[in-house]
Amino acid sequence: MGLFAFGKKDKNPPEPSASVGKAPPNPPKIQTPPASGPIASVKPPQPSGLIPASGRPAGAATTQPMVMPRGAAAPGMKPSRAGIPQSSRSTQRIVLPSNVPGGQAQSTKALPMNASSGRVNLPIGMILRCLPPEVLASDISEFEASGAAATEIGLPMSLVLSQLPSGKVEMTLEELVAHFPTGYLQPTQSIASYLPTLINLPLMDVVMRIPPDLLALRPDQKDVDAAIINMADPFTEEILREQAEAARRQTQTNIIDESQVPQTEEFVPQDQAPAAKAVPPPRPPSVPLPTQRPSGATTAMPAPPMPQAPVLPGRVGGVGTATGALRTNSPIPPSAPNATSRTISPSGRLPAPTRATTPIPSRPKAAVTTPIEVPPQASPSLPTVPLPTVAGQTSALPPPPRPPVAPLSQGSTPASSLRSPAAPPTPPVPVLPSSAPTPAPPDAGADDLQRLAALAMAQLGDNAEGEDEQPPQPEPEASETRPMPEEFKPVPQPVAALETSFIASNVTQPMVPPIAAPQPPKPLPFAAPAASVAAPRAPAPVAAPVTTSAPAGPVAFNLNNCTADDLRQIPECSNELAEAIIQYRKKIGSFKRLEDLFDVPGMTKVIYQNLTGETTPPDSVTQSLNELLGFPPNQHVTLKDVTERIACWPDITGCVLSQSSGLSLVGQVPDGMDKAAIVAFAPRMFDAVNKSFAEITGRETDELIIPAQGNSFHIFRNKDLYLIILSRLPQMPDRHMKVARFVLAWLSIRQN
Amino acid sequence: MAFINYSSREIQLKIVYYGAALCGKTTNLVTLHKQITHAQKGELVSLATDADRTLFFDFLSLNTKTLPGFTTRFQLYTVPGQAIYNTTRQLVLKGVDGIVFVVDSHWEKMADNVESFANLQENLVENHLSLVQIPYVLQYNKRDIPNAAPVNYLEFTFNNRANRALAFEAVAATGFGVLETLNAAARLLLAKYSKTPNANVTGMAQPNPSVAVPPPSEDERVKEGNAVA
Numbered sequence: 016m017g018l019f020a021f022g023k024k025d026k027n028p029p030e031p032s033a034s035v036g037k038a039p040p041n042p043p044k045i046q047t048p049p050a051s052g053p054i055a056s057v058k059p060p061q062p063s064g065l066i067p068a069s070g071r072p073a074g075a076a077t078t079q080p081m082v083m084p085r086g087a088a089a090p091g092m093k094p095s096r097a098g099i100p101q102s103s104r105s106t107q108r109i110v111l112p113s114n115v116p117g118g119q120a121q122s123t124k125a126l127p128m129n130a131s132s133g134r135v136n137l138p139i140g141m142i143l144r145c146l147p148p149e150v151l152a153s154d155i156s157e158f159e160a161s162g163a164a165a166t167e168i169g170l171p172m173s174l175v176l177s178q179l180p181s182g183k184v185e186m187t188l189e190e191l192v193a194h195f196p197t198g199y200l201q202p203t204q205s206i207a208s209y210l211p212t213l214i215n216l217p218l219m220d221v222v223m224r225i226p227p228d229l230l231a232l233r234p235d236q237k238d239v240d241a242a243i244i245n246m247a248d249p250f251t252e253e254i255l256r257e258q259a260e261a262a263r264r265q266t267q268t269n270i271i272d273e274s275q276v277p278q279t280e281e282f283v284p285q286d287q288a289p290a291a292k293a294v295p296p297p298r299p300p301s302v303p304l305p306t307q308r309p310s311g312a313t314t315a316m317p318a319p320p321m322p323q324a325p326v327l328p329g330r331v332g333g334v335g336t337a338t339g340a341l342r343t344n345s346p347i348p349p350s351a352p353n354a355t356s357r358t359i360s361p362s363g364r365l366p367a368p369t370r371a372t373t374p375i376p377s378r379p380k381a382a383v384t385t386p387i388e389v390p391p392q393a394s395p396s397l398p399t400v401p402l403p404t405v406a407g408q409t410s411a412l413p414p415p416p417r418p419p420v421a422p423l424s425q426g427s428t429p430a431s432s433l434r435s436p437a438a439p440p441t442p443p444v445p446v447l448p449s450s451a452p453t454p455a456p457p458d459a460g461a462d463d464l465q466r467l468a469a470l471a472m473a474q475l476g477d478n479a480e481g482e483d484e485q486p487p488q489p490e491p492e493a494s495e496t497r498p499m500p501e502e503f504k505p506v507p508q509p510v511a512a513l514e515t516s517f518i519a520s521n522v523t524q525p526m527v528p529p530i531a532a533p534q535p536p537k538p539l540p541f542a543a544p545a546a547s548v549a550a551p552r553a554p555a556p557v558a559a560p561v562t563t564s565a566p567a568g569p570v571a572f573n574l575n576n577c578t579a580d581d582l583r584q585i586p587e588c589s590n591e592l593a594e595a596i597i598q599y600r601k602k603i604g605s606f607k608r609l610e611d612l613f614d615v616p617g618m619t620k621v622i623y624q625n626l627t628g629e630t631t632p633p634d635s636v637t638q639s640l641n642e643l644l645g646f647p648p649n650q651h652v653t654l655k656d657v658t659e660r661i662a663c664w665p666d667i668t669g670c671v672l673s674q675s676s677g678l679s680l681v682g683q684v685p686d687g688m689d690k691a692a693i694v695a696f697a698p699r700m701f702d703a704v705n706k707s708f709a710e711i712t713g714r715e716t717d718e719l720i721i722p723a724q725g726n727s728f729h730i731f732r733n734k735d736l737y738l739i740i741l742s743r744l745p746q747m748p749d750r751h752m753k754v755a756r757f758v759l760a761w762l763s764i765r766q767n
Numbered sequence: 768m769a770f771i772n773y774s775s776r777e778i779q780l781k782i783v784y785y786g787a788a789l790c791g792k793t794t795n796l797v798t799l800h801k802q803i804t805h806a807q808k809g810e811l812v813s814l815a816t817d818a819d820r821t822l823f824f825d826f827l828s829l830n831t832k833t834l835p836g837f838t839t840r841f842q843l844y845t846v847p848g849q850a851i852y853n854t855t856r857q858l859v860l861k862g863v864d865g866i867v868f869v870v871d872s873h874w875e876k877m878a879d880n881v882e883s884f885a886n887l888q889e890n891l892v893e894n895h896l897s898l899v900q901i902p903y904v905l906q907y908n909k910r911d912i913p914n915a916a917p918v919n920y921l922e923f924t925f926n927n928r929a930n931r932a933l934a935f936e937a938v939a940a941t942g943f944g945v946l947e948t949l950n951a952a953a954r955l956l957l958a959k960y961s962k963t964p965n966a967n968v969t970g971m972a973q974p975n976p977s978v979a980v981p982p983p984s985e986d987e988r989v990k991e992g993n994a995v996a
Contacts, residue, residue: 180924182877219874222920230923237930243958244933248950249831249839250803710828713809 133172135224137216139199140164142191145214150188150206152199168194175221176229184216574612575605586625592617616733616760640761643754657758658682661740664751668726669741672762673697675734684741685726697730697737718756720746731755733763769864769960771837779840780956781862782949785887786869787879788848791908794939795869795948796827796843802946803829831953841953848883857890864959865952866903869939870925872915877924884925898928902955905934906948911941 143155143164158164170186178184189210192200200206222230572581582593592615599615600606609627612618619639623629639648644660646652654672658681661670671682677695684690697719705715721728722745729747731738738759740747747755770779784792800811809828827843844863846856868887870880891897907921918936926934933951937944 179920180881180927182879182881182924217874218877219914219916222917227919230919232922232927232931233929236928239931239933240958243954246954246958248947249953249957250829250946250950710809710812710826713828 134169135172135175135221136167136169137221137224138164139166139168139195141217141220142168142195142214143199145216146188146191146200147209147212150201150209152201158199163199166196168196170194172225172229176225179222179225179230183218184221185213186216188212188214575600582626585622587619587622588626589617592622616757616763640758643757643761654681654762657762661738661755661758666743666747667740667751668743669739671739673737673739675732675737682739688726688741693728693739694737697732697739700730701732718752722746729755731759733759736763738762769956770862775838776836777838777840778960779842780864780953780960781842781844782865782867782952782956783859783863784843784845784867784869785856785860785883786848786908787871787876787883788850790848790869790871790876790880790883791937791939792845792848792869795867795906795908795937795945796845798939798942798945799829799843799949800827802942829949839953839957841949841956843949850886853886853890856886857893860887860890860894860896863891863894863896863901865956866898866901867906867948867952868903868925869906869908870921872907872909872912872921874914874916877916881924899930902952902959903932904948904952904955905932906937906939906944907934908937908939910936910943911938 140155140159140163143151143158148155155164170191174186174190175184187210188206191214192203192206192210203210579590579593579597582588582596583590595617596612596615603611603614606612609623609629612623612626640646640652640657641648641650644652644657646656646660658670658672661667662683669682669684669688671684671690671694672680673682673694674680675698677698679690679694682690684693700719700721701716704719709715717732719728719730721730726741726743727745729740729742729752731740736759738755740751740755746752771777772779784795786792796811800808808830809826812826829841829843831839831841844859846852846859866887868884871877888898891901905921905925907916907918909915918934922934926932933955935944935948935951937948939945
């Protein structure tokens with residue numbers, strides 16, 4: 016019989032544990048006392064299996080659930096039960112039988128028990144141990160030695176049963192004396208002063224001698240709704256889900272580790288690198304994970320913990336969140352995966368050598384490093400054809416099957432710059448975004464396709480900053496014969512202008528224009544604040560990657576497993592930045608996307624390019640402090656310059672940089688305001704807010720916005736540094752928020 | 768009562784672990800904090816004395832996504848079991864949504880258990896609540912001790928009311944039965960708050976649109992978010 020519901024699906028409660036080992040004791044038969052005669056003459060029954068509790072081994076039958084037939088009480092032995100005590104302070108004896116006036120039962124309380132007849136037999140020795148020694152006729156040891164202690168006496172069942180729900184069985188000595196045979200206690204007259212004394216009988220021994228039928232539950236009890244019992248366990252499911260996720264990640268990690276070994280020398284198309292892992296990312300790459308943005312939570316809008324939660328326009332959530340918000344500026348079709356968010360595995364393996372952004376067939380590394388006829392005016396900072404978009408969209412798609420190889424005839428393509436020393440392996444079928452079902456224009460024959468590949472390689476060479484300096488490889492004549500897939504045969508082109516067709520149409524033009532300006536220049540995200548503070552309106556382009564030191568080659572290591580020493584091998588990656596990357600990885604657990612690197616304070620476009628081999632995503636351009644605030648590149652920027660420059664922003668009335676100790680470093684506030692008070696107030700405000708904010712969201716915030724009349728406070732925190740910006744606006748524009756956030760991160764890095 | 772935040776799509780439910788002193792309430796939360804390893808749990812806040820006695824209360828926040836469209840955040844509290852902290856127990860019970868009553872299986876603690884159960888009912892009355900309104904689960908803790916009270920006696924003592932409550936044997940120190948107890952309490956609460964009238968059923972009251980609280984608009988959410996700061 017199921018007494019309990021052990022979990023939702025456990026309709027049959029488990030058998031009593033084997034460790035307990037003993038069957039429940041057989042209940043004694045209820046002895047009806049004789050009408051006359053001494054009570055002591057009543058032969059106490061000795062039920063089999065009923066062992067005195069004192070002599071019972073540990074863990075014995077008391078842990079066994081007893082049989083509880085509902086409503087199957089013995090005839091005339093219906094359980095009676097006292098009501099719930101009405102006062103917690105009433106620790107005294109609880110005797111509220113149903114026949115007592117005022118002891119009525121409420122609908123939600125236990126049913127009152129009827130007066131029970133019969134007796135419960137208890138060993139005299141057990142009761143004698145509970146009595147004061149003064150009332151005993153002789154010492155307890157004598158009774159035990161003579162065996163008289165084993166004699167049992169019967170106590171009224173009604174008297175005992177009514178007290179069971181109170182958790183104790185108490186009787187006055189006067190009540191006990193009436194049931195004691197002679198010879199055990201002092202004469203009543205001599206112990207008159209002890210008669211009102213409450214004697215607490217051992218509950219365990221009493222309960223174990225009560226028939227289980229009398230401990231049955233009330234028959235009219237309403238059971239728990241079956242729907243509730245059958246509901247899914249919310250927390251168990253959470254754990255199971257997490258375990259499955261962990262197992263899947265482990266599997267994914269194993270697959271990636273196996274594929275890591277030989278790829279340092281082989282060029283892998285970008286669209287194939289994630290797809291070859293054959294494991295989808297944990298979440299769609301276009302959705303910024305709240306857990307990936309742990310830094311910079313703001314009280315203005317705490318990040319909702321669910322993906323379904325609406326993304327508010329004013330939401331700012333640290334550098335990463337702001338970056339995600341900026342990404343919404345790029346016209347990405349909602350149905351397509353986010354082009355700028357390349358996914359990497361949770362294990363964080365970087366497809367470091369991937370430089371191509373189009374589904375180009377694999378080829379040896381040497382072919383990539385050869386110079387290509389690229390016009391000198393082509394700069395990485397200029398907008399380029401949206402090849403990364405194509406690659407990014409295709410990266411999330413399943414891996415395409417390898418088509419049969421159809422080598423082209425030599426000289427059929429003008430792509431003489433493709434210096435493939437040997438025939439590359441079988442190229443993959445270009446996987447196109449969902450909006451581009453046709454891979455080539457109607458006139459795109461093998462020549463155009465070769466040109467397309469040549470253009471992609473030209474861009475590749477353009478983006479590969481250091482590789483241009485490598486000496487050109489001798490151009491093998493046979494390198495132009497590149498196998499092309501059969502699927503590259505001309506197919507009808509849709510009416511809509513697609514990215515792929517756009518690329519293909521450009522390859523018919525000379526190689527220069529498509530790289531230079533196929534699209535109007537899009538302002539960089541950080542250009543706006545710089546322009547608004549009377550800085551040069553167009554931000555200085557990022558240092559030309561061509562002039563930077565060339566990387567020694569593709570360094571393949573796992574971004575989620577690498578050490579700071581590994582990162583220091585990357586050109587221009589300082590020790591501080593390497594440590595910052597490691598710290599940030601510890602903070603977020605693991606890098607999910609390459610773009611997450613831009614959330615690391617101090618990460619720049621050049622270092623990102625050196626580190627990943629990827630061009631900077633258009634919305635994740637990170638600049639140095641000088642570029643952010645519009646200072647000349649070579650100028651040494653002091654803290655005073657920073658605060659003064661920020662204070663020159665529109666609607667900004669003051670800017671102060673302070674420490675967690677409450678002391679100001681530098682800055683100014685509007686007249687009439689106490690800078691010292693503001694600076695001292697900021698850390699306290701964070702402490703006060705985070706006390707409750709951490710309870711609500713499970714993390715602390717590093718940004719506070721306190722809208723006030725006249726001057727609203729924007730307080731940013733990064734470790735021990737506090738940046739307080741006073742603005743006339745209730746909330747600064749997002750771009751200013753982002754710049755302030757990044758400036759503080761920069762300063763914190765420098766401070767360390 | 769349940770706090771529903773439409774802007775963050777979150778429902779907060781408060782579960783209080785109640786019971787006599789040293790019955791294992793804090794141990795329940797500590798074990799839960801260890802068992803539930805997913806990221807969506809908060810830190811266990813515990814104010815204890817040197818002797819590991821709960822001074823004020825313990826707090827643990829757990830998230831689930833059981834109700835569609837909402838994150839359900841269960842806030843688990845314990846109360847100080849010592850008799851002198853009755854005012855604290857009353858305060859912790861304010862706004863309670865569900866109760867887990869922890870019963871110590873020691874025979875010697877049976878009177879304390881009963882007294883604590885009575886105290887729970889008293890304090891609920893102080894908060895204008897009762898066990899009829901508040902879903903509760905019984906947990907018979909410390910089942911591994913020798914000479915533990917038999918379950919049928921515990922049921923007879925604590926679960927003999929008009930409405931049967933879910934009861935679980937548990938050993939909080941080892942984790943046995945702890946998660947099951949919490950799941951049962953969570954199921955009771957989710958069932959309580961997910962009951963919505965089915966408009967397709969004949970005779971059911973149609974939801975009054977004027978009474979229903981519409982979800983806030985995007986602008987209102989932004990204002991709400993700003994108001995937090």
